[in-house]
Each structure stands twice: as structure tokens, then as C-alpha cells.
Amino acid sequence: MSVVIQFAAKQRYDSYIGSSEFSEGTLDYMYGLDLSSNELSGAIPAELGDLSKLRTMNLSRNFLASSIPDSFSKLKDMESLDLSYNMLHGTIPHQLTNLTSLAVFNVSYNNLSVIIPQGGQFNTFSEESYLGNPLLCGPPINRSCEAKKNSEEADNGGGEEDDEAIIDMMVFYWNTASTCVAALIGILVLMCIDCSWRLAWLSLVDAFIASAKSMLS
Template sequence: RDRDGDYKVGSSFWSTFIHELSSLQQGSLEMPRLFVFLLFSLSITVASASRWRCLPEDAQVVNEIFAALNRTTFTGDCCHLFSMIQCNPNTSSVTSFSLFGDDFNGPIPAAIAKFPNLQFLSIHKMPNLHGGIPPSFASLTKLTYFRITWTNVSGPIPSWLNRLTNLGGLDLSYNQFSGSIPPTLADLPSLTWLHLDRNKLTGPIPESFGQFRGANPSIFLSHNSLSGPIPKSLGRVDFSTIDLDRNLLVGDPSHLFNNRSKSLSTLILSRNLFDFDLTGVTFPSGLQILDFSHNMIGGSIPTEITSLANLQQFNVSYNRLCGRIPQGGNMQKFDSSSYMHNRCLCGPPLSAKLC
């Protein structure tokens, strides 16, 4: 998912499906209620004939979930519940399940864990959903994508998530999760996409996050209350995106990015308590977004930054920087708002401050 909330995955079906969910999240489409989706699915069931037939055991699980949602018993082919379910065309087993809507008040239905072949699980935009993640979800070991977003689900993030060893994407953003980040998340061998942003998480970033094995992982930990320095171990990981905006992190984070050969394209460290000398620091050559604003960073802006040919967004405002602002390259794109409220930066575009 990029900063605007858009999801990027390989499969055309998932791309379309997640794009629709993201459009709903961003308000570009009207958010239907869960009840409307269920009625729509039932109408499709009546109107269509399918080569698939829901497995009896999966149909039973659907009715357990419906009971938890205070819905009437479903008697059709659950593989026709297109707004909620996708089935494997060869085995007819349920492989994808999603819930979204704002008319249900209660905990996450634990019966979801009874789908033995579930690969995709999305629970989105259900603000009245509360409680924790059911422990029974530890049995969903075939999941490759797990999403609970924009709900009132709370409590600690379960340490048993490391049992879901096929996970490539985990999104628990925009919830009420609290406590520390479980170090066991780094045990997931295929995890390349981790969203824990917009929660109430505290404590340090785990040292174990330097052991991520997924290719070029992206981590989104913004809008929490994480504290302490960033572990040196994270410098060993070739991240694609790092977003740590709006936390209480301290110290020198340059080990995350001080290497031109890294794959890092997005680096957001804004609104923390970072305190280090920027002079002489190097950056990954493919960097596109760099936001260091609202910290306590000193020194000067290195001239090497003018060589970043892909740089599209840049902000070092509200720091303690001094010296001449480098000119050339993509730096001409950025106006005074990228540099304001520093100790003694000078030169264009800060026209009032000549060097």
C-alpha cells in the first residue's frame, strides 16, 4: 500500500478487489452497509447457475458467521456470495473472505477460522467491531494476506501471528491495538508488507526487525507512540519503504539509509525526536520521498542530495539545519516550505536569507 492507501499486488483479481476496498476507504465510492452486500449476494445466488458448489463444511461455517452477525440462515451456494467470498474453481473450497460495513456491533466472528483453505482475509471499515483478534485465527496457516483495518478492535497484537508462515501482507492499521510490537513478527519468512500504523502502540521497535527475510519489505509504523532509538539491526535490511511518522523515536537513524545501493524509495521519519548531524550523509540512489521534518536534526544538507534523480517529495522543515541549500537536480522542485523553521539555512528558495 502506498501513502494514499492504494494497494499493489500481483494478481489481477486481488488488484481489482483491493482497489475497490481502497476506493471505499478513501471515500471515492459510497460505503454500502454490510446488509446491502448480503442482499446483493443473495440476489446473485438466485439469478445465476454456477459450476461451483460450496463445500458442505464451508457452508456450515458461513452460517455460523451469519449467526454471529445476526443474519438469517443462508441456504444457497456460498461460492456465489461474491461480495464476501471467493472459492477455488477446482476444489470449491473458500479461499477468500471479506467483511466490510458499519452495521454490525460485536466481536470478530471466531468461526472465520474454520475455513481450512483461507488465503485472503479482509475485515475493513467496521467501526463497531470490538474485542481482540480471536486466538482461533492462529490456525489460518494458509493465509497470504490478512487485513483488519478501520475498526475498534483492541488489545495487544498477538505474538502467535508468527504461526501464519505464508503471510506476505499484514495490515492492522487504523485500529485500537496497544502495547508493544511483538518481536515474533520478524519470524514470518515471506512478510514484505507490514502496516501497524494508526494504533496506540508503545515501546521500542523490536531488534528482531533486522531479521526480516522477505524481499525489500515495507514497514508502516506511523501515528503510534513508539519510543527509543531505531535498532542498528534494521540497517541490515534492504527496505523498500519506511514510514515512522509521528512517534517518539530518538537518536541517529542514518543506518537505515546511509548507503547508495539500498532499494529504499520512501523514507518518512517526520515528527519524531531524531537528533543527528545530516552533514555527509548519503542516500539510496532511487529515493523518491524523503521527509525529515519536525525533528532536531543539525548540520547541513549534503550536496550529494542533488544527484537523486527520482526525488519527488522532500521536506526538512522544523529542524536545526544550517548552511547553503544545495542547488541543481530535482532540488529546484521544492519551495520554501521544504526548508522553513531551521536554525540558519540560507539561499534559494529562502529568498530572504542570503548566504
């Protein structure tokens, strides 16, 4: 079974074809892959995880927008993995902690989230490996996952309280308007039915107007 890896970079389209692990092929001898600063976009091909002899991979400074493939955990000889300055999202696969030869790991300036995996070589990476990912938490960055969780819950709770306050205010205005309309309709009905009551009401209004004029003069 052959493995096909295809790339489009700088208005070029290349296809590398290698054989399976039981026979020799071009990809069996690939120890390094550098496609940095090529304006690549889309998802990272999961098939890159089949390049079992890779020791270094640099896909930085592109426009790759996907999660980090779990298949990278098969790159047992990987020593350097640079995925910085892309638009990667999702979590960092915990399976990558099984890469015991990984000495350099850089996923800075992406959109990765949730807790940073711990164990193996990941215990040796510094904060610089994760800069520019505001949704990441846990060591080695100075951002507690518990604090992040509490902040999200507070934001959600605050949003619910704001919604409830808006609903209560709308109910208050609606009840007030309904009461005023009902009172006005009642007065108009009484004025139309009972002439004596209407005359009394008009006299009261005239007296109020006269009193107001005298106070203002």
C-alpha cells in the first residue's frame, strides 16, 4: 500500500509517493520537512503522521486552520515540531506526550484551547512554546485552568442574570402600559354612558387647569 502526500505551495503543486513500511520508497528516507512561510491553508493532512522517519517538521507561518492531527503521535523519532503562527484550534493531543525524542515543540500564536498535556517531554517545554494562545491553561503558562473555568461560569451566570433582568423590566413596562390603557378605556366608557359623571369629570379637569394657571401666574 502506497502513501501519497500532496502539497500546494507558492503556485506549485507537488505530490510525493512512497511505499508501505514493508518496502523501500521515497518517503522512507525523508527525515526533515520544512514548509514554513508558504501561505499554506486548510487542514494539516493526517497522512503526515505516516512519515515514520521524520525527525523535524516545520509548518510555521502559514494559514493552516485545523486541529493538530492525532496521527502525529506515530512520529516516534520526531525531535522538533514547529506549528507556530497558524490558525490551529482545538486541543493539543495528549498522545504527543509519547514522543520521547521530542526536544523542541512550538505551537505559539494559534487558537488552541483547554489544558496543556503533561508528561514525558512536555514537562520540559517552557512557556514560550505556548505564547499567543489565550485559551490554553495549565503549566508551564501562568494561567490556572480552575480560574479559567470559574471565569467562564461567572460570565455565563452574569449573562443569565442580565437576561432575567431584561425580562423582568419588560414585564414591568407591559403591566404598567396595560394598566394605563385599561384605566383610560374605563374612563372613556363611563363618560359615554353616564352624562352626569362626564360633567363632573369635565368640571374637575377645568378646576385643575384653573388651579394650575393661578399657580403659574
